């Protein structure tokens with residue numbers, strides 16, 4: 642099966658079908674070592690249903706008069722959830738009609754019937770559908786918190802040739818890494834480190850952090866030494882005044 646079809650099936654399934662979610666758990670033994678234990682396994686609904694649940698949480702949290710007394714109590718992402726559901730519902734219905742299918746009642750129904758007919762569609766349409774489904778899935782993952790934003794690495798980008806003409810990147814605050822350590826990239830020059838190469842980047846960051854720690858320590862020592870010298874001069878001056886006065 643082509644990658645396009647795999648992506649389409651994967652994304653459609655994530656959007657429409659319940660799946661098992663494992664929450665990792667740990668316990669600490671007598672020696673305070675962290676040990677993994679059996680994860681909690683729960684069945685979570687498809688992403689579209691999760692978005693509906695998130696949107697609903699906000700709309701039922703007001704008091705009986707329907708007036709919301711504490712607007713800040715809305716869960717984060719609720720507005721995003723509402724607009725993404727609208728985009729998916731409309732987009733899936735439009736796409737179903739565009740490929741000649743009868744529109745279903747739900748976004749899930751439309752997505753499933755589109756996937757059911759996918760192999761009969763031309764490759765341009767398949768690519769469009771792939772892009773739509775993957776974008777919806779990605780946005781849903783972010784809104785629902787399944788996907789955590791990457792972490793920023795504190796080191797300048799080590800890329801020595803960012804443009805093919807030997808211009809180093811060296812940008813600061815632009816290196817971001819996946820939380821599981823599986824990859825990283827520079828948002829300035831676009832360099833990507835994958836599972837095989839990311840170790841070298843982490844090594845660069847480690848060295849940079851240690852070097853800057855050492856530099857900071859040297860700077861502190863210079864200040865300490867200067868202060869000690871000032872104190873010595875002041876002490877000497879006081880001593881001289883004492884002896885002169887005596």
Ligand SMILES: [Zn+2]
Pocket residue numbers: 798799800803810811812815827828829830831832
């Ligand atoms: Zn860079």
